Amino acid sequence: MRAFQNNQLDLDRSVVTIGAFDGIHRGHQALIQKAKSRADEYGVPLVVYTFDPPPRAFFQNQLVLTQLPEKKRYLEELGVSYAIFASFDRDYAARTVDEYIDELKRLNPREIWVGPDFQFGKGKSGSILDLQDHFHTFQHPIVTCPEGEIISSTRIRHLLLHKEVEKAHFLLGRVQ
Ligand SMILES: Cc1cc2nc3c(=O)[nH]c(=O)nc-3n(C[C@H](O)[C@H](O)[C@H](O)COP(=O)(O)O)c2cc1C
Numbered sequence: 640m641r642a643f644q645n646n647q648l649d650l651d652r653s654v655v656t657i658g659a660f661d662g663i664h665r666g667h668q669a670l671i672q673k674a675k676s677r678a679d680e681y682g683v684p685l686v687v688y689t690f691d692p693p694p695r696a697f698f699q700n701q702l703v704l705t706q707l708p709e710k711k712r713y714l715e716e717l718g719v720s721y722a723i724f725a726s727f728d729r730d731y732a733a734r735t736v737d738e739y740i741d742e743l744k745r746l747n748p749r750e751i752w753v754g755p756d757f758q759f760g761k762g763k764s765g766s767i768l769d770l771q772d773h774f775h776t777f778q779h780p781i782v783t784c785p786e787g788e789i790i791s792s793t794r795i796r797h798l799l800l801h802k803e804v805e806k807a808h809f810l811l812g813r814v815q
């Protein structure tokens with residue numbers, strides 16, 4: 640896997656998935672695996688476009704579940720070809736939907752895969768509908784735990800803060 644910062648990667652074809660991916664939990668894994676299977680079908684590289692620090696850590700000072708080296712390792716294990724770790728700061732967050740779409744165009748995605756409620760751009764003003772105006776964009780169904788609750792980084796942070804470590808690790812999908 641090759642790692643880049645924002646604006647440094649140009650590709651003539653790819654499949655792209657985007658998100659904070661803090662924790663690389665079972666929901667993230669399912670999304671990345673789906674994108675990987677599509678990339679393999681096309682015979683093109685899989686790009687994971689993510690953020691450092693995760694936007695919620697930057698804006699809300701939330702606990703970071705996965706530090707960068709560990710995150711890189713998990714992405715590598717999932718068969719990712721390229722990972723973009725966009726330096727997430729005030730300037731980056733102020734970029735518009737169109738500016739971000741222009742950056743994505745440099746990756747020439749055959750498909751983009753995101754999960755439910757994906758938002759991006761200044762003030763979270765962009766949605767999957769904006770991506771669909773420019774790219775073949777697909778939404779992975781939400782992954783839940785057997786009891787039906789949605790798996791999310793927020794929920795895992797909450798479990799860890801309340802010392803429910805075993806459950807948190809189950810949602811992460813690996814033993815820490
Ligand atoms: C160009 C760009 C600008 C963003 N600006 C903001 C912002 O102003 N406020 C915010 O809370 N999040 C912002 N984000 C973060 C997104 O809301 C979101 O966290 C990110 O796209 C990852 O999606 P996910 O949280 O579903 O993983 C921005 C993301 C991108 C790509």
Ligand SMILES: Nc1ncnc2c1ncn2[C@@H]1O[C@H](COP(=O)(O)OP(=O)(O)OP(=O)(O)O)[C@@H](O)[C@H]1O
Pocket residue numbers: 657658659660661665666667669670695752753754755756757779780781782783789790791792793794
């Ligand atoms: N349970 C899930 N099932 C399927 N896709 C998911 C799931 N959780 C997140 N995703 C998708 O994975 C990508 C990264 O999401 P993100 O990092 O925001 O995860 P999250 O767990 O919702 O985080 P947070 O709770 O901090 O908002 C996004 O495209 C998102 O829609």
